[in-house]
Amino acid sequence: MKANVSSFPAAGDLGPSFREHLQAERVRRCGDNPQYSLRAFALDLDIDHATLSQLIRGRRRMTEATIVRLAAKLRLADEAAAAFVRRERLLGPAADEDATLIELRKLSEYAAAAIVEWEHYAILELTRVRGFRPDVGWISRVLGISPDAVNVAVNRLVYLGMLKMVDERTWVDTSGPTVASVGDFGRAAVRTLHERVDALAAALPESARRLPQEHSSTTLAISTPLLAAAIQHQRVPARARDLAGE
Amino acid sequence: MGAPVTHWQIVTKQPDKLVEFYTRLFGWTMNDKNPLRYRTMQTGAGRGIDGGIWPAPAEANGFVQLHVEVDDVRARVELALGLGAKVVIPPQRLPAGDEMAVLHDPDGIPFALHSPAQ
Numbered sequence: 505m506k507a508n509v510s511s512f513p514a515a516g517d518l519g520p521s522f523r524e525h526l527q528a529e530r531v532r533r534c535g536d537n538p539q540y541s542l543r544a545f546a547l548d549l550d551i552d553h554a555t556l557s558q559l560i561r562g563r564r565r566m567t568e569a570t571i572v573r574l575a576a577k578l579r580l581a582d583e584a585a586a587a588f589v590r591r592e593r594l595l596g597p598a599a600d601e602d603a604t605l606i607e608l609r610k611l612s613e614y615a616a617a618a619i620v621e622w623e624h625y626a627i628l629e630l631t632r633v634r635g636f637r638p639d640v641g642w643i644s645r646v647l648g649i650s651p652d653a654v655n656v657a658v659n660r661l662v663y664l665g666m667l668k669m670v671d672e673r674t675w676v677d678t679s680g681p682t683v684a685s686v687g688d689f690g691r692a693a694v695r696t697l698h699e700r701v702d703a704l705a706a707a708l709p710e711s712a713r714r715l716p717q718e719h720s721s722t723t724l725a726i727s728t729p730l731l732a733a734a735i736q737h738q739r740v741p742a743r744a745r746d747l748a749g750e
Numbered sequence: 751m752g753a754p755v756t757h758w759q760i761v762t763k764q765p766d767k768l769v770e771f772y773t774r775l776f777g778w779t780m781n782d783k784n785p786l787r788y789r790t791m792q793t794g795a796g797r798g799i800d801g802g803i804w805p806a807p808a809e810a811n812g813f814v815q816l817h818v819e820v821d822d823v824r825a826r827v828e829l830a831l832g833l834g835a836k837v838v839i840p841p842q843r844l845p846a847g848d849e850m851a852v853l854h855d856p857d858g859i860p861f862a863l864h865s866p867a868q
Contacts, residue, residue, distance in 0.1 A: 554811065565858055606858065607836070613809040638845045640787040651787035652765060652805040660807060662839050669842035672867075 522571045522588040526560055529578060549577045568592060608701060614660045615697040623649055623657045625689040628667060628677045638675050664696050753826075757817035757864065758801035761810070765789055765803045772803075785845035815852070817862040823849045826863050830855075 520528070533540045542560075546553035551574065558564035568589045575585035618624040626647050630636055637643070640658075644651045661667035666679040679692040762768050769780045769789055780803075782789045789803040806812060820826045823841045831837065834856035841851040847867025854860055 558811070567857065610809070614807070617807065617809065639785040641785070644787070651782075655786065655788075656805050656807045659839075662842060665840075668840075669844060671843045672845055672847045 521566070521591060522575070523559060523566055525588065526556075526574070530560065549574055551577075566592060611664070611697055611700050614664055615693050618657075618660050618664060618666070618693045619690045621657065622686075623647055623653060624661055624666075624693075625686050627654065627657055627661065628679060628689065631667070631675045631677050636675070638669065638673060664693065665700070666692065666696060753818045753820050755816050756799055756819040757862075758799060759815045759817060759862070760801065760803045760812070761806045761815060762803060762812040763806045763808065763810070765805045768803055813860065815860050815862055817850075817864045820863050820865055823851050823863045823865045827851050827853065830863075 530540075530542070530545050533545065542557060543553045546556040549556060555564065559566060559570070571588050571592065572585055575588065580588075627643060630643060630646065640651045640654045643654045647654070658667065662669070666677070668676045668678045670676050679689065680695060760768060769791070772778050772791060773780060776793065778791045778793050780789050780791055784790070790800065791802055792800050827837060827841060830853050835853045837851065837853050838860060839850070839852035841849055841863075843849050849865045851863045852860055853863065
């Protein structure tokens, strides 16, 4: 296997992740050929393009086996591949972070959809109506939406913990205190989201939990010619931390 | 004895399109005459397992999910959690009487636990 020296993480420095390496490699290939598509990249890597897209976007976990396989396709030296694998192992909690971030994103998307799309509230309301039937076809006819739309909404509500299918005849609105209006429903959805996000955040390792909470506001005077370099070399956040006494 | 995989499920944003695709490609038949209007897919092959097609929300990618039949869904969920799984859909009693839960395995791959109606 040919060595690709520029891909070696420097000794003592974890360097970029394999995901970042893939992103950089794709950019490099596009630089050589503006027509180079993600599908072409996936073909070269002998991987499904949807999977590659998820890997590059961080929506799919980068397993050690995946790193080894793709590193071989990229003709990285064994040492380089091993270094990327080592990095993933060292940052093992980061892999869990990825899964947690994915779950956070899913929660946010589901909660947003539940708030914006009226059928979620309507279905919960319907469960409280005498004569409610846990039958998607019936719900579909009553609300005038497709059975698929009912199922997608029901799935989101169950995922968010706002609806429970107790038995064959009973679906229960578990969105919390009585929801009497669309506004109440929106607040209930946000409350559910907060509770789930808190639970997920608590499950993250300490090092990861600190990062989202780092925020500060500092005004610094920087000469315009030096501004780009200051940002690029992380001098601004470093100076802010100095001033904050961290 | 191990728990059998008794059902597969394709989750897609284009359920009707995939029903047509698979029925035409493999000669499967679709039946959605059930309380969930779930598109069950029968292969008619006499071997292997049947499956189904479920609608995905707009924000989700398509995927395939295996359903494993167990005697006690709740007990198996607890076991799975201890092994590193995460619950996506906690145990639910479906309109037809069967019970189901959906989890993510330690690699984030979804799978379902299923117990038929008694």
